[in-house]
Amino acid sequence: MLIQRPATIQTPSAEPVDYEALFFTSRLQAELKKIASELDGGDAMRPVLLAAMRQTMTEARTLIRQRFEANGSGEDCVRAQCALADLVVGSLADFTVTHVYPNPGPAAAEQFDIAATGGYGRGELAPFSDIDLLFLLPAKRTGRIEQVVEYMLYILWDLGIKVGHAVRSEEECLRMAKGDITIRTNLLESRLLWGSGKLLAGFRKRFVKEILSVDGQAYVVAKLAERDQRHHKMGDSRYVLEPNIKEGKGGLRDLQTLFWIAKSLYQVEEVHELVTRGVLLRDEALRFAKVRNFLWTVRCHLHYVTNRAEERLTFDVQNEIGRRLGYTDHIGAAGVERFMKHYFLVVKDVGDLTRIFCSALESDAIRPPRFNLLRFTLARKKEIEGFRLDRERLNLRHDRQFREEPIDMIRLFHVSHTNGIDIHPNALRALTRALGGIRRLTHDEEANRLCLDILTSREDPEVTLRRMSEAGVLGRFLSDFGRVIAQMQYDMYHAYTVDEHTLFAIGILHKLESGQLKEEVPLASRVFHTIASRRALYVAMLLHDIAKGRGGDHSVLGAKVAEKLCPRLGLTEEETETVSWLVLNHLSMTQIAFKRDLDDDRTVRDFVELVQSPERLRLLLVLTTADIRAVGPGRWNNWKGTLLGELYERAEERMSGANSVDARERRIGLAQAALRTQLTDWTEADIAKFISLGYPAYWLSFEAQTHAHHARLIREADRDQAPLTVNWRIDSARAVTEITIYTGDHPGLFAQLAGGLSVAGANIVDARIYTMTNGKALDVFTVQDAQVGGAMESGDKLARLSVMIDKILSGQVKLLQELEKRRKSQPGRARLFKVPPRVIIDNDASSTHTVVEVNGRDRVGLLYEVTRTLTRLSLQISSAKVSTYGAKAIDVFYIKDIFGLKISHEAKLSEIRRRLLDALGDPVGGAAPTLAGNSEGVAMPLPERKRARRSPAPRRTKKGAAEE
Secondary structure, eight states: OBOOOTTTTSOOTTSOOOHHHHHHHHHHHHHHHHHHHHSOSSTTHHHHHHHHHHHHHHHHHHHHHHHHHHHOOHHHHHHHHHHHHHHHHHHHHHHIIIIISOOSSOOGGGOOEEEEEHHHHHTOOOTTOOEEEEEEEOSSOOHHHHHHHHHHHHHHHHTTOOEEEEEEEHHHHHHHHHHOHHHHHHHHTOEEEESOSHHHHHHHHHHIIIIIHHHHHHHHHHHHHHHHHHHHHTTSOTTBSSOBTTTSTTSHHHHHHHHHHHHHHHOOSSTTHHHHTTSSOHHHHHHHHHHHHHHHHHHHHHHHHHTSOOOBOOHHHHHHHHHHTTOOOBTTBOHHHHHHHHHHHHHHHHHHHHHHHHHHHIIIIISOOOOOHHHHHHHTOSEETTEEEETTEEEOSSTTHHHHOTTHHHHHHHHHHHHTOEEOHHHHHHHHHHGGGGGGGTTOHHHHHHHHHHHTOSSOHHHHHHHHHHTTHHHHHSHHHHTTTTOOOOSSSOOBOHHHHHHHHHHHHHHHHHTTTTTTSHHHHHHHTTOSOHHHHHHHHHHTTTTTTSSSOHHHHHHHHHHHHHHHHTOOHHHHHHHHHHHHTTTHHHHHHHHSOTTSHHHHHHHHHHHOSHHHHHHHHHHHHHHHHTSOTTSOOHHHHHHHHHHHHHHHHHHTTOOHHHHHHHHHHHHHHHHHHHOTTSOHHHHHHHHHHOOHHHHTSSOHHHHHHHHHHHHHHHHHTOSEEEEEEEETTTTEEEEEEEEEOOTTHHHHHHHHHHHTTEEEEEEEEEEOTTSEEEEEEEEEETTTOSOOOOHHHHHHHHHHHHHHHTTOSOHHHHHHHHHHHOOOGGGGSOOOOEEEEESSSOSSOEEEEEEEEOOTTHHHHHHHHHHHTTOEEEEEEEEEETTEEEEEEEEEOTTSOOOOOHHHHHHHHHHHHHHHSOTTOOOOOEEEOSTTSSOSOOOSSOEEOOOOOOOOOSTTOOOO
16 A cells, blocks of 8 residues: 655645645546556556656656746755655555556565665655665565566656665665665665555664664764765865765765764654754754755756756856856856855855764764874873863863853864864854854954964964864954855866865965975975065965955955954064065966066066065965965966976076076077087087077077977978978876977968867967077977867877878868867857956067967867967967966967067057957857057956966067077
């Protein structure tokens, strides 16, 4: 018979009866009864049965979705989905045992129960989730039972229901639950769907007695370990910008872990029962219910929007879900950013709840004893610095400690940090209730000293600062930091929220200081130990993004915040000035290293004028390195380190008083001398001939091994009179492939090569352009595989690339048509983001060139279209810096006119702007263009963390012309 559970069809008496659910139940049962009376068993029943059940499911699902989209309650939606599944499974079971395989008087061996397990058993079923069923059979089963189970499963599969099923006896269930934690968790949530319930009741009684009561603590330890492994797999952060709402840190699985532990230890059915057990406070149980409903609401929308069981909240659905939930654009914040900020605050609440609950369990019963000398010493004490030691954790001396001594809310973390002691969950609970009192501490000298001491500690400050943030202390004590907690950065480049990125960056500073990154980042690790303003560096890192989301230049606004906040924290006037300067200029080193020509003396001179002192140079290098590394996985690479290192060393050299011209000539001489050591099998005449081919910029742009590689390549090509040479080298360390092309130079060559590489499936990340003294072009492109990322390593792909370049240069391929085909085949997520096209022309950044910067949404062939436009304007491209930051392309070109001069006529500059804006325009639609003049130099600050690539300063000039 069909068992109707209170969690499904029936509703509590305090709520109105769901007449529509009762209607579907009675109608389906009437239709099944009619089918049984009109058709005499056999195969004739099957299609009619399927049609009736399919119609009921379709109509009920439509109604559930309409209700959900009208009232927006996720928990109502998932329980309604469960009610529908219960109706289908129960009705099908009744029909199968009564009319398909009837047995008027079944013996005990033919009686069985059907139970829902897993999330379905818990009464939570997302729109496109599968259902888990347990067919609980007697120890001795008959062939009829197996026929019933098989018939039901095939019907359910034909209905399109994804079913995870198990057919077991009571003994089998117990044996498997003891050996497999996943099976045990599934069975923990078993709920009767159909049958007398006797078998399930007997199993559950033994399950509690033989499993839950025996090793409940071991189960908790295993689930906590499983949670930690899952967090690590998902990035170990609650604040990734495309979170997994189910499995990610702070997602639904964390709430379910709490529920499983509670059910295992206390045999409760609902979380609110933990209040009477003294495990949770009433407001914590209410908060649990609130965040669970929010997460279920988002997950249901996610399923409906994607029309599948999707769990990742990707950029392409965030806008739509935010709109459905009513988040609108406000001044300074888009609706999607407001939605995601709310989401991140909710997952922070999940973290608070699971931490309090799981920490209490670990403290009271679960955590295995650990021994070391410090803990042994502490264990002999009853108090430490005003706090009581409770099972090796800091606890309060009395319940009113925080209210009577508010500064202890800061001291709690300071004592924990300096002594390496965990904090007791009871202290965290008391802290949560007393958070309002922190406002009184904002100008307390001792409280600020303690906070600064934690931030600038020689021990890793990241862990303690993160605990302070999660407890709500850091955001309330430093209200400016509170404004960026859960602050979304809606783009494809940043991986974390602003606060999460900041805390990661502080942790990286500590790793640089402690030498943990000396192999990966040798220069910054070495320079760190020469810094005198260590406190200023850590405070600047805390504040460098503090003003994001305020609707202005966050560097300028952040510098003003630093001027007010630093004195409050106890920094000196000199330190305050340093912090403010670092926050104001924390983007400058990346802007210059990744966008400007480092072989142009004007570039280094301008940077030195900005930095002014060796100490600031050192501070800026270390800050910039940590900042980029903290953006997200893969954002830092050796290429960026090389660019920053070159700028640092040239600026340091200039500050030391070295003559820039002499220093340049010395570097060129050293490069040519190093080349000779690589070409020991060459004659002096051959070496001198090759040296004569390169202009000064060429010698400053590569290491000796690459110069030697080019020498051999050019000698062989000239000997064979090859019209085109294409060579590649794979650089696994940088995950790139270097494509070297040697051919006759002509106007538009760079554009053709850029287009050819794009058609061949290469993503250009760097371009170095040279015209040698013999009039030949030597162009070096650094590329990655546009389809899979990383270096292009496939021999077939590289061979096709060579053929494609040959065909394009010989006119056999229509480049625009090929690019259009490729663009259509790879629409990409970049179209989700609005990047206003922008052109910035700067005649002050270089003494010899006009510098043109273009900004636009990245797409296949964009570099080709931009460079083709410059060529059609009769402009010479001397060097190019190709940069991509998620969906945004920022490319910089050093150009001259046909006479080898800077472009100065306003009419010509206006034409360049207009034509480039046309080239940047998105073929599938985009934002209105934005014009930027050249009066303020680099007029648009770049994002501080870039996937930037640079082409050092080659000069492509009129054939045979002098470089300078």
